[in-house]
Amino acid sequence: MTARSDLAGAEEKVARWWRRTGSSARAAEARTGYLFVLPIIALLVIFTLYPVVRSFYISFYHWDPFLHDVYFLGLSNYYTVLAGPATPAHPSFDFALLNVLYYTAVVVSAQTLAAFALALLFNSRRMVSRVTRAIVFIPAATSSVAMSALFIWIFSYQGPVNAVLAPLRVAPLNWFQSTTYAFPAIMAMNVFSTAPYFMILFLAGLQAIPTSIQEAASLDGVRSLWHRTRYIYFPMLRFTTIIVAILGITGAMQLFDQIFVITGGGPAGSTYVPLFYIYDLAFTAQGEQGVAAAASVILFIIIMAITLTQRRFLRELSWAG
Numbered sequence: 001m002t003a004r005s006d007l008a009g010a011e012e013k014v015a016r017w018w019r020r021t022g023s024s025a026r027a028a029e030a031r032t033g034y035l036f037v038l039p040i041i042a043l044l045v046i047f048t049l050y051p052v053v054r055s056f057y058i059s060f061y062h063w064d065p066f067l068h069d070v071y072f073l074g075l076s077n078y079y080t081v082l083a084g085p086a087t088p089a090h091p092s093f094d095f096a097l098l099n100v101l102y103y104t105a106v107v108v109s110a111q112t113l114a115a116f117a118l119a120l121l122f123n124s125r126r127m128v129s130r131v132t133r134a135i136v137f138i139p140a141a142t143s144s145v146a147m148s149a150l151f152i153w154i155f156s157y158q159g160p161v162n163a164v165l166a167p168l169r170v171a172p173l174n175w176f177q178s179t180t181y182a183f184p185a186i187m188a189m190n191v192f193s194t195a196p197y198f199m200i201l202f203l204a205g206l207q208a209i210p211t212s213i214q215e216a217a218s219l220d221g222v223r224s225l226w227h228r229t230r231y232i233y234f235p236m237l238r239f240t241t242i243i244v245a246i247l248g249i250t251g252a253m254q255l256f257d258q259i260f261v262i263t264g265g266g267p268a269g270s271t272y273v274p275l276f277y278i279y280d281l282a283f284t285a286q287g288e289q290g291v292a293a294a295a296s297v298i299l300f301i302i303i304m305a306i307t308l309t310q311r312r313f314l315r316e317l318s319w320a321g
Contacts, residue, residue: 052300059294064287077294090285091269093277093295097302099183100273104252107187107194112244114195116237119202120229133203140197148261151189152176176262179270186258186271194251198244205240206233239314246310253303274299 062073081093122133139147155161155175162172175185214232234241256275259265265272265280274295282292 055293055296058290059297061290062287063289063293065289067287069287073290077290078298080291081295081298084291090280091265091272091277093274093298095269096272096274096277099271100253100255103183103187103255103273104249107190107252108245108248110187110191111195111198111248112241114191115198115244116202116241118195118199119206120225120233122199123203123206133199136199137196139193140195142193144193144257145261147189147193148258151185152262155185177267179268182263182267183271186262190252190255190258194248198248201240201244202237205237209233209236242310242314246307246314249306249310250303253299253306 059077060072060074061077062069062071064070084092118136122136153159157172157174161175162170166172173181175181209232213236214228254275255273256279259271259273259276260279263271265276278292278295278299281288281295285292
């Protein structure tokens with residue numbers, strides 16, 4: 001009896017020691033993990049969270065730190081953004097917002113269709129297809145500034161676009177200096193550079209479709225590319241298509257760098273977008289940082305509302321599918 005109780009006591013001591021050392025090891029592992037992620041958290045706080053909070057704070061002030069002219073205005077900056085008069089140098093925020101919504105509708109639709117078409121074209125595991133995919137993906141891996149510089153030449157007087165249109169008796173023009181064609185040219189450039197990126201998402205979805213489904217559909221008479229696309233690819237890539245649309249809309253609403261490099265918001269404000277409106281007020285106007293901060297908050301709210309709506313739709317779609 002004594003030997004049995006001694007054995008039970010020893011087992012209890014071993015269990016307590018194991019729990020103590022195990023919890024200590026887990027705590028040490030957790031501290032090590034936090035130590036590794038601490039630099040990333042610090043960068044996010046310094047360069048993302050703090051600027052967001054600071055911008056919200058500045059949006060309630062007349063803010064001109066260079067002349068030490070700072071005073072509280074309340075919601076006046078928001079009123080200026082939403083109802084302020086437009087000038088030739090600074091088109092209104094609602095005009096810029098309509099421009100970017102028009103751009104988003106055209107570019108997201110075109111890049112989604114182009115990405116899907118490219119995915120269908122390169123939906124093969126052959127080496128030739130892999131090499132071609134890598135070549136097609138180059139525009140997506142190229143910086144937007146470099147791509148903008150290239151397209152300035154492509155749409156110039158001596159560029160390839162005018163050379164191709166010359167036999168059709170189309171008069172040559174500098175596309176980016178035309179109030180009619182500057183924005184469509186930027187749309188074409190961005191579809192060209194973003195469609196290969198979304199092609200990868202569609203391609204992953206296509207190659208994840210089980211071959212058994214395609215073989216069964218083939219036995220049922222679904223053999224042509226149109227019928228396979230209509231009855232197999234579209235239904236099974238519905239979730240991927242929504243993801244592509246969400247990423248496309250979020251990126252399109254933040255259009256800036258191509259506008260900055262190519263047109264500067266011109267000609268005559270035809271390519272003026274909200275982020276360029278914010279940049280214009282913050283860095284080229286005197287004492288308008290508060291208005292620029294208010295505009296950034298409004299744009300943040302608009303993008304957040306669109307994103308939350310898309311997430312709700314995506315959640316309902318996932319439950320339904």
